[in-house]
Amino acid sequence: MLEWVILTYGVIFGAIAVYLVTLWLRVRGAERDLKRRE
Amino acid sequence: MNTPKTLDMHTWPAAYWPRLAGMPGQRAAQILGIVTALTMAAAVFAAMRVPPDTATGDLIRILYFHVPSAWLAFLSFGVVALASLVYLWRRDRRWDVIALASAEFGVIMTALTLISGSMWGYKAWGTWWVWDARLTLTLVMFLVYVGYLMLRAYVGSDQKRARYAAVLGIVGALDIPLIHFAVEWWRGQHPSAIIITDSGPKLAGSLFPPLLLSVLAFTLLYAFVMIVRVRLEQQRDQIAALQAEAA
Numbered sequence: 001m002l003e004w005v006i007l008t009y010g011v012i013f014g015a016i017a018v019y020l021v022t023l024w025l026r027v028r029g030a031e032r033d034l035k036r037r038e
Numbered sequence: 039m040n041t042p043k044t045l046d047m048h049t050w051p052a053a054y055w056p057r058l059a060g061m062p063g064q065r066a067a068q069i070l071g072i073v074t075a076l077t078m079a080a081a082v083f084a085a086m087r088v089p090p091d092t093a094t095g096d097l098i099r100i101l102y103f104h105v106p107s108a109w110l111a112f113l114s115f116g117v118v119a120l121a122s123l124v125y126l127w128r129r130d131r132r133w134d135v136i137a138l139a140s141a142e143f144g145v146i147m148t149a150l151t152l153i154s155g156s157m158w159g160y161k162a163w164g165t166w167w168v169w170d171a172r173l174t175l176t177l178v179m180f181l182v183y184v185g186y187l188m189l190r191a192y193v194g195s196d197q198k199r200a201r202y203a204a205v206l207g208i209v210g211a212l213d214i215p216l217i218h219f220a221v222e223w224w225r226g227q228h229p230s231a232i233i234i235t236d237s238g239p240k241l242a243g244s245l246f247p248p249l250l251l252s253v254l255a256f257t258l259l260y261a262f263v264m265i266v267r268v269r270l271e272q273q274r275d276q277i278a279a280l281q282a283e284a285a
Binding site: 001002004005007008009011012015016019020023024026027030031033034037038 | 161269
């Protein structure tokens, strides 16, 4: 049962981590774009 | 979930939160990010230390992140509704940006609420899904806000997009009280409320602090994501303003 709990935690924190990484990539892209245009 | 910018974007004022766009905003995000990561690690540690439940054994540990996910879904969409109301009243882009940032994260947290609940149900009930009132209404809320993000992605004019999205954002949030009271109003399979009840929290004394810690960690995560996501939208508006200026 503990394996199932760990798998659930993995899904929750994995999804949050993926979102945070994509957010960071989007921020980095926007920062570069903004610097280039300024 | 990119929001396409159109030529009338220059009607929005750019860099509407100068402090958030600059160093203070970046510093705040960094500090909040570190505090959130530490609190989250402590919450996981605390959840793994609670004694197994007599009925569901170790499965009780899923609750420590299922409930905070649901809390964040409610908080996110509550903020969407409030910001949308203020947007319709003031027509200030900043409130539209807050609604967008909150809706995006709310959709993810609702999906995680449904998934973690399903994973718990698979072991506890022997099935991934039942058409219980609370589960179904949560699924409806998820679909409404996926629709909200789609609407934002496909409506061309900025003013129109913000207006339509605000209306949908308010309507969708009407589902929040329905989800909360669903376990009382309709008999279903979802366990009844354990935290916000008339007689106070029903969780045993030693199990309550770890849950509070998880709720705190997730709330900090929400604040962190909001700062970063709002900064991003502001940067995009600045880029769109520069594009319009150059055209």
